[in-house]
Amino acid sequence: MKPANTMLSGAEIFFECLREEKVEFIFGYPGGATLKIYEKLHDIDFLQHILSRHEQGATHMAEGYAKATGKVGVVLVTSGPGATNTVTGIADAYMDSVPLVVFTGQVPTALIGNDAFQEADIVGITRPITKHNFLVRDVRELAATIKKAFYIASSGRPGPVVVDLPKDMLNSSCMYQPPEDFSIPGYKPNYSGHPNQIKKAASILADARRPLLYVGGGVIMSGATAELRELAEKNNLPITMTLQGLGAFPGQSEQSLGMLGMHGTYVANQAVNNCDVLLALGARFDDRVTGKISAFAPDAYKIHVDIDPTAIDKNIIVDIPIVGDAKRVIAELSRAMHKTPRVNEWWQQLNGWRAECPLSYDMDSSGLKTEYVLETLSDLTRGEAVVVSDVGQHQMWVAQYYKFNHPRSHLSSGGLGTMGFSVPAAIGAAFAVKDRPVISINGDGGFQMNIQELVTARAYKLPIIFIIINNSFLGMVRQWQELFHDEKYSFTDLRDSNPDFVKVARAFGLPAYTTDRADEVEGLLKNALNHRQGPVLLEFKVVKEDMVFPMVPTGASISDMIVKRLNPQRMV
Amino acid sequence: MKHIISIHVANTFGAFDRVATMFSAKGFNIHSISIGETEIKDISRMTIVTSGDGQIIDQIVKQLHRLIDTIKVVDLTEHDHLERELALIAVNYKKGQLDEVKNICDIFRGFVVDINNKSVTLEITGPPAKISAALNVLAPFGIKEIARSGTIAIRRGEQVSYPKQEVA
Numbered sequence: 031m032k033p034a035n036t037m038l039s040g041a042e043i044f045f046e047c048l049r050e051e052k053v054e055f056i057f058g059y060p061g062g063a064t065l066k067i068y069e070k071l072h073d074i075d076f077l078q079h080i081l082s083r084h085e086q087g088a089t090h091m092a093e094g095y096a097k098a099t100g101k102v103g104v105v106l107v108t109s110g111p112g113a114t115n116t117v118t119g120i121a122d123a124y125m126d127s128v129p130l131v132v133f134t135g136q137v138p139t140a141l142i143g144n145d146a147f148q149e150a151d152i153v154g155i156t157r158p159i160t161k162h163n164f165l166v167r168d169v170r171e172l173a174a175t176i177k178k179a180f181y182i183a184s185s186g187r188p189g190p191v192v193v194d195l196p197k198d199m200l201n202s203s204c205m206y207q208p209p210e211d212f213s214i215p216g217y218k219p220n221y222s223g224h225p226n227q228i229k230k231a232a233s234i235l236a237d238a239r240r241p242l243l244y245v246g247g248g249v250i251m252s253g254a255t256a257e258l259r260e261l262a263e264k265n266n267l268p269i270t271m272t273l274q275g276l277g278a279f280p281g282q283s284e285q286s287l288g289m290l291g292m293h294g295t296y297v298a299n300q301a302v303n304n305c306d307v308l309l310a311l312g313a314r315f316d317d318r319v320t321g322k323i324s325a326f327a328p329d330a331y332k333i334h335v336d337i338d339p340t341a342i343d344k345n346i347i348v349d350i351p352i353v354g355d356a357k358r359v360i361a362e363l364s365r366a367m368h369k370t371p372r373v374n375e376w377w378q379q380l381n382g383w384r385a386e387c388p389l390s391y392d393m394d395s396s397g398l399k400t401e402y403v404l405e406t407l408s409d410l411t412r413g414e415a416v417v418v419s420d421v422g423q424h425q426m427w428v429a430q431y432y433k434f435n436h437p438r439s440h441l442s443s444g445g446l447g448t449m450g451f452s453v454p455a456a457i458g459a460a461f462a463v464k465d466r467p468v469i470s471i472n473g474d475g476g477f478q479m480n481i482q483e484l485v486t487a488r489a490y491k492l493p494i495i496f497i498i499i500n501n502s503f504l505g506m507v508r509q510w511q512e513l514f515h516d517e518k519y520s521f522t523d524l525r526d527s528n529p530d531f532v533k534v535a536r537a538f539g540l541p542a543y544t545t546d547r548a549d550e551v552e553g554l555l556k557n558a559l560n561h562r563q564g565p566v567l568l569e570f571k572v573v574k575e576d577m578v579f580p581m582v583p584t585g586a587s588i589s590d591m592i593v594k595r596l597n598p599q600r601m602v
Numbered sequence: 603m604k605h606i607i608s609i610h611v612a613n614t615f616g617a618f619d620r621v622a623t624m625f626s627a628k629g630f631n632i633h634s635i636s637i638g639e640t641e642i643k644d645i646s647r648m649t650i651v652t653s654g655d656g657q658i659i660d661q662i663v664k665q666l667h668r669l670i671d672t673i674k675v676v677d678l679t680e681h682d683h684l685e686r687e688l689a690l691i692a693v694n695y696k697k698g699q700l701d702e703v704k705n706i707c708d709i710f711r712g713f714v715v716d717i718n719n720k721s722v723t724l725e726i727t728g729p730p731a732k733i734s735a736a737l738n739v740l741a742p743f744g745i746k747e748i749a750r751s752g753t754i755a756i757r758r759g760e761q762v763s764y765p766k767q768e769v770a
C-alpha cells in the first residue's frame with residue numbers, strides 16, 4: 031500500500047482505487063491510450079489481468095464474472111476501436127442490469143474533438159446504454175470518480191458505468207489521498223419498501239385463492255432467494271420464473287411451474303392467465319413475458335416489487351407498487367402475512383395443467399434431440415452446474431430442461447439477446463466458480479461470434495465444457511421463418527458453410543468430440559465433466575429442423591399458445 | 603396533455619445531454635427546453651415542455667429521476683405556477699407602418715430593441731399564449747425572424763427546497 035499523501039500518477043491512482051474496491055480481475059486488452067496503465071500492471075500482484083482476444087469478449091467475460099458472483103465486473107480497453115468494441119457488451123449489461131465498470135482509454139485532453147488517431151466519443155456513444163458515465167479530465171478527480179463509478183454500478187438497480195481516461199491525465203500526477211465518503215446528490219436508491227404498501231400486499235396475498243409469484247432477475251441480484259423460499263414454502267405458493275429469474279427457486283421443486291412467457295411452460299402460462307393475485311418480484315413485465323398486455327393476468331390483482339421506480343407502471347399498470355429491495359421487501363411481506371392463503375383447489379387446477387401438457391419431446395429415429403442432451407446434462411450435474419447459454423433455440427431449451435438449483439447459475443443474455451455472449455461469459459464465470467462445473471451452451475451460429483475466446487479459456491486452463499448444439503441452421507430465426515414467413519429460409523441455412531468445429535477447437539488447443547447419437551451423449555458428458563485440467567468442446571449434431579414449443583407468438587395472448595408443430599393446435 | 607417539468611441537475615459534463623438522450627431514446631416529446639443557472643452554485647435548472655398521457659408523464663418524471671445527475675424533478679403542471687417565455691421578433695415594416703408596429707408592441711408590453719430602415723426587432727415576454735397572440739397580430743407585416751427562449755416556469759409562493767448537504 032502506498033502511503034497516503036504522496037505524489038502518484040493517474041495510472042498509479044487507478045490501481046490504488048482498484049485495490050480499495052477489492053477488484054480481483056480485470057478483463058482487458060491493451061492499446062496506445064492505456065499503455066501507462068499496462069506499464070504499472072506489470073508490477074501489480076493484488077489482481078489478475080485477463081487478456082481476452084477481442085474487447086467484446088472482455089466485456090462479456092466481465093458480465094459472466096459479475097452475474098456469477100454479484101461483484102462488479104471490470105473491463106479495461108484502449109481508446110477508439112477498443113472502446114467501440116465494448117459497446118455490445120455494455121448494452122447487454124445495461125439491459126440485464128449487470129454491474130460493470132468499463133475503463134476506456136482516451137486520446138489526450140488537448141486532442142479530444144480533433145478526430146485524433148483512435149479517438150471515439152465513447153462517453154457520447156454509451157450515454158443511452160450506461161447507468162452513468164464519466165470523462166476524467168483532471169487527475170485530481172480520478173480517485174473520487176472511480177469510487178463513484180463502483181458505487182453507482184453496484185447499488186440500486188445495478189448497471190454498467192463507463193469511465194473514460196485520457197492519456198495525458200493518466201500520465202500526470204497529483205497528491206493522492208484515498209477518497210473520503212462522498213455523496214451523489216439526487217442518487218439515493220430506495221431499499222426499504224413502504225410499510226403500508228407491504229401490509230396491504232400481505233393481506234391481499236393472504237386472502238388470495240389463486241396466487242402466483244412471478245419472479246425475475248431482481249430477486250437473484252438482491253440475494254433474496256432464502257427470503258423467497260421462506261415466503262413461498264410457508265404459504266405453499268406456486269412460482270414461475272423469467273429467463274433471468276431461473277435459479278431463484280429450485281427448479282426441481284414441486285412449487286416451481288418453470289419459466290413463463292413466449293417459450294414458457296403451459297402450466298406457468300395458464301397460471302398467469304388464471305391467477306387472482308400476481309406478485310411480481312424483481313421482474314419487469316418484459317414483452318417476451320407478457321405477450322399481449324391486455325390479456326396478461328387479466329383478472330389478477332397485481333403487486334409489483336422492484337428497486338427501480340421506472341420499472342413500475344411502465345408496461346403494465348399495477349394495483350400495489352412497492353419500490354424497494356426484493357430481499358427486504360420479501361422478508362417484510364413474510365412477516366406481515368397473518369394467515370396462509372387457501373390454495374388447495376388452485377394446486378389441483380395447476381397440477382391438472384401440468385399433467386395436461388408437460389414439456390415433452392419425441393425420441394424418434396429422426397436424430398438426436400437437443401432436449402435429450404440438455405435433460406441428460408441436468409440429470410448428470412443434478413442441477414448444480416453454472417450453465418451459460420447463448421441466444422436462440424438452445425437457450426430456450428436450456429431454460430426449459432435444465433433444472434437449476436441455485437441462483438447465479440443460469441447466465442444468459444436476456445434483455446438484449448446477444449449472440450456470442452456464452453463463450454466469453456462462461457470464461458468470466460469460470461474465474462470465479464471453482465467448485466461447480468461451468469458449461470457454455472451454444473448454437474452453431476452464435477458460437478462463431480466470439481469463437482476467438484476459446485484461446486483465452488485454453489490459455490488460463492479453465493475447465494469449461496463448451497457445447498455446440500449444431501443444427502446447421504440459425505435455428506430460432508429458421509423457426510420464425512417456418513411459422514410466420516412463408517417458409518422462406520432466407521440466409522439461415524449454414525449446412526454448406528459451417529466449419530468443422532472439432533478441427534477448429536483442436537486448432538485452438540482444446541480436446542474436442544462430436545456425436546449425433548443419443549447413446550453417446552451421457553458418456554461424452556461424463557468424460558467432459560471429469561476433465562478438470564482445461565476446457566473441452568463437445569459438438570452434438572442434432573435434428574436440423576426442430577422447433578421450440580410451447581410458443582406464444584409475439585403480441586398474442588397466452589391462450590393462443592402453440593404446443594405442437596405443423597398442426598398449430600390452439601389451446602383453451 | 604401538455605406538461606411543464608422542471609429539473610434541477612448537477613452542473614456536470616454531459617448532464618444536459620443525458621436528459622436530451624433519455625427523451626430521444628424513450629421516444630418522449632420535447633416541445634421546448636431551456637436551461638439556466640440557479641441560486642445554487644453548480645446546480646442548473648432545466649424546464650422542459652412535453653406532452654403525453656398520465657402514464658407517459660409518470661414515466662418521464664421517473665426516468666428523469668433515474669438519471670444520476672438529477673437532483674429534483676417537479677411536474678409544475680400539477681402545481682400553481684407561473685410560465686414565461688421570451689421572444690425576439692424581427693418584423694418588416696413599410697413606410698408609415700412603424701407606429702402601428704410599435705403600438706402593437708406596447709399593447710403586448712414589449713420593447714423595441716433594434717431597428718433599421720426595413721425591420722424592427724421587438725422583445726416580448728409572457729406566457730406562451732401571449733407570444734403566439736403577438737405573432738398572429740404581427741404576421742401581416744411580414745415576420746422576418748423569430749427567436750423564442752422556450753418556456754421557463756416557477757411555482758408560485760412556495761420555495762423549492764433542497765436536502766441539506768446539497769446546498770453547501
Ligand SMILES: Cc1ncc(C[n+]2csc(CCOP(=O)(O)OP(=O)(O)O)c2C)c(N)n1
Pocket residue numbers: 420421422423424425447448449450472473474475476477499501503504505506507
Ligand atoms: C448478435 C445477434 N445477431 C442476430 C441475432 C438474431 N438471432 C436471434 S436467434 C438467432 C439464431 C441463432 O442461431 P444459432 O446460434 O445456431 O442457435 P439456435 O437458434 O440454432 O439454437 C439469430 C440470428 C441475435 N440475437 N444476436
